[in-house]
Structure formats: structure tokens, C-alpha cells
Amino acid sequence: MQRLVHRYTITPFQFHYVHESNKLKKYFTYKDKQNHLRRSSVVYKLTCTCGLNYIGQTRRNLITRINEHKFDQRSEVCKHLLAPKHHFNFKQPEILGSIVGQKKLHLLESHLIQQHQPDLNIDGSSIPLLLFNA
Numbered sequence: 001m002q003r004l005v006h007r008y009t010i011t012p013f014q015f016h017y018v019h020e021s022n023k024l025k026k027y028f029t030y031k032d033k034q035n036h037l038r039r040s041s042v043v044y045k046l047t048c049t050c051g052l053n054y055i056g057q058t059r060r061n062l063i064t065r066i067n068e069h070k071f072d073q074r075s076e077v078c079k080h081l082l083a084p085k086h087h088f089n090f091k092q093p094e095i096l097g098s099i100v101g102q103k104k105l106h107l108l109e110s111h112l113i114q115q116h117q118p119d120l121n122i123d124g125s126s127i128p129l130l131l132f133n134a
């Protein structure tokens with residue numbers, strides 16, 4: 001009889017509650033970074049290790065545009081990279097805003113360029129901001 005009781009005795013379970021929500025967050029960090037670069041219709045900011053920065057926009061995946069900056073010598077970012085000891089964190093560009101529609105995206109980019117005054121944007125803005133400058 002004792003043998004049977006021992007056989008069917010249920011050992012008590014121990015529950016551990018995870019009450020800090022940021023513990024879960026660390027498991028999704030990698031996925032979030034990937035999604036960040038897959039976003040489209042965004043205005044982004046790249047900052048060099050020297051502190052100079054560039055603001056651009058793309059309707060495509062952000063990673064596609066970022067890769068163009070690395071190798072397209074017409075890009076101000078690429079030109080800046082030719083100077084020794086200058087690096088951009090291409091894996092984590094800052095997304096300043098997002099909006100659907102080409103004209104709206106250009107308008108948002110122009111507004112943010114005026115607001116942030118990035119060092120490496122030679123154009124100043126993609127479209128004139130007559131309404132904002134009046």
C-alpha cells in the first residue's frame with residue numbers, strides 16, 4: 001500500500017512569476033531591430049561617429065536605401081565615409097517620422113531637415129517649404 005501511495009504522490013509545483021515586463025523585451029530586441037530596417041515610407045537620420053548627420057527619406061525598405069548610402073558615391077553619406085575614421089551605425093538609423101504618399105513624405109523630410117539642420121544635407125530640403133517659411 002505504501003508503495004502505491006508513493007507512486008501516485010504528486011510533487012508540489014513551484015510557480016515563478018515574471019512580473020517585470022522588460023524581461024520579455026530583451027528576447028525581442030533582435031526582431032525589433034530587423035523590423036526597424038524593413039520599414040518603408042520613413043524619414044531617417046544617420047549620425048556619423050564624428051557627430052555630423054544626414055536626413056533622408058525612402059518609400060522602399062529602409063535597409064535598401066541604407067545599403068545604397070554605403071556604395072553610391074553620389075550619396076553625401078558615402079562621400080563622408082571616404083574620410084578616414086568616419087563610421088555610421090547603419091544597423092540602427094534613427095527613424096524620425098513615417099507617412100504614406102510620395103508628396104507627404106517629401107514634405108515631412110523637408111520639414112525635418114529644416115528642424116534638425118543636418119550637416120551633410122547639401123540641398124537643405126527636398127521641396128520648398130513656402131508655407132512654413134512665410
Ligand SMILES: [Zn+2]
Nearest residue numbers: 048049050086
Ligand atoms: Zn564623420
